Amino acid sequence: MEAGIGPLDGTRIIEIAGIGPGPFAAMMLGDMGADVIRIDRAAMVPADPSAPTPEIYNRSRRSVGIDLKHPDGVDLLIRLLKKADGLIEGFRPGVAERLGFGPEEAFAANQALVYGRITGWGQDGPLAQAAGHDINYIGLSGALHAIGRDGQVPVPPLNLVGDFGGGGMLLAFGMVCGLLEARRSGRGQVIDAAMTDGSAILTTFIHGLKAMGAWSSDRGANLLDTGAPFYDAYETADGQYITIGSIEPQFYSELVAKLGWDDLDLSEQHSKTTWPALRSRLTATFKSRTREEWAALMEGSDVCFSPVLSMDEAPRHPHNVARRTFIDVEGIPQPAPAPRFSRTPGEATPPPGPGRDTDEVLAEAGLQVDEIISLRESGAIR
Numbered sequence: 014m015e016a017g018i019g020p021l022d023g024t025r026i027i028e029i030a031g032i033g034p035g036p037f038a039a040m041m042l043g044d045m046g047a048d049v050i051r052i053d054r055a056a057m058v059p060a061d062p063s064a065p066t067p068e069i070y071n072r073s074r075r076s077v078g079i080d081l082k083h084p085d086g087v088d089l090l091i092r093l094l095k096k097a098d099g100l101i102e103g104f105r106p107g108v109a110e111r112l113g114f115g116p117e118e119a120f121a122a123n124q125a126l127v128y129g130r131i132t133g134w135g136q137d138g139p140l141a142q143a144a145g146h147d148i149n150y151i152g153l154s155g156a157l158h159a160i161g162r163d164g165q166v167p168v169p170p171l172n173l174v175g176d177f178g179g180g181g182m183l184l185a186f187g188m189v190c191g192l193l194e195a196r197r198s199g200r201g202q203v204i205d206a207a208m209t210d211g212s213a214i215l216t217t218f219i220h221g222l223k224a225m226g227a228w229s230s231d232r233g234a235n236l237l238d239t240g241a242p243f244y245d246a247y248e249t250a251d252g253q254y255i256t257i258g259s260i261e262p263q264f265y266s267e268l269v270a271k272l273g274w275d276d277l278d279l280s281e282q283h284s285k286t287t288w289p290a291l292r293s294r295l296t297a298t299f300k301s302r303t304r305e306e307w308a309a310l311m312e313g314s315d316v317c318f319s320p321v322l323s324m325d326e327a328p329r330h331p332h333n334v335a336r337r338t339f340i341d342v343e344g345i346p347q348p349a350p351a352p353r354f355s356r357t358p359g360e361a362t363p364p365p366g367p368g369r370d371t372d373e374v375l376a377e378a379g380l381q382v383d384e385i386i387s388l389r390e391s392g393a394i395r
Contacts, residue, residue: 019046020357024098024192028074030054031103033172034180034208035131036070039101041185043073044350044359050374052090055080055395058368069347071364077375078368078395085393087113091122093378099127099188106136116203126201127191131184135207147175147208154213163233163240179211236260242292243268243282246321253304254321267315272298368395
């Protein structure tokens with residue numbers, strides 16, 4: 014099948030430079046073919062903006078250096094919005110309005126614009142103006158409370174649940190929904206993506222289990238939170254780790270058969286009174302062989318098994334190699350664009366240095382050479 018350009022080809026997104034979920038959402042859209050133009054602060058533009066940068070989640074877009082505290086800089090942004098489909102900004106509520114490019118000004122320039130806003134607490138509510146980070150947002154949403162072992166403090170799952178899963182992916186989904194609706198109606202709208210909301214919706218399945226009486230609020234006491242010994246990670250003889258997820262009876266039966274335990278009563282799998290003894294036995298057994306020995310025995314079977322790989326090891330695993338789950342972009346290994354498209358695959362391009370594409374983008378927007386020179390001399394761009 015002939016390969017094409019990404020599925021969002023023909024879509025233009027203006028991204029106001031930020032950190033965390035906003036850039037991640039822009040990366041996802043850019044990987045899928047959208048023309049993402051990142052507005053970097055003029056003061057951050059280096060002497061050589063063409064130099065490589067290791068900030069790989071800034072990949073797949075172009076960069077313009079604009080001073081948004083300069084009146085000519087804001088006017089220039091509004092001019093760019095006239096030819097854009099969407100905007101992404103991650104300021105605290107009210108900042109964009111004070112700078113002069115809030116929704117009112119944006120929609121006056123382009124009534125079909127999709128205005129994406131990403132914050133931790135949301136655009137309103139008692140905490141809207143408070144500072145915060147991923148750990149705080151998932152703490153408030155209830156997600157963090159459930160992550161950890163019995164009798165131990167909650168464990169922050171890096172910043173994956175709030176910043177990127179509940180933030181960046183939520184915003185990317187919201188932007189695509191808004192873009193589809195705008196093409197039907199001809200009218201844009203504000204997308205209010207909050208990491209508290211996003212991390213909360215990620216727990217929907219667990220709330221369903223609670224409603225069925227199948228989930229306890231006690232941490233580390235449930236099927237999926239290390240409470241069940243057949244769904245956990247175990248240390249191996251070489252100090253590495255493996256995982257098993259043998260929840261269903263047929264998978265649990267496969268695990269028991271692989272271990273050669275013909276004395277175990279399979280019908281007692283979900284009896285919590287048997288779990289402590291089963292955990293002790295599994296712990297001792299998995300400690301008796303190396304990670305690679307267990308992989309040779311179980312990988313690819315219906316045990317539901319995998320080794321615990323480091324971020325250095327993961328790109329070299331045969332499955333990830335076969336699927337090109339990780340790619341190399343100018344010498345930097347990194348996750349490949351996802352998901353996969355059969356006809357219009359995404360593509361990752363190297364992250365631009367701040368301001369690298371200023372002249373090119375402004376020329377595309379219809380600015381003449383003398384206008385660009387004047388803006389540069391005034392400090393509005395760099």
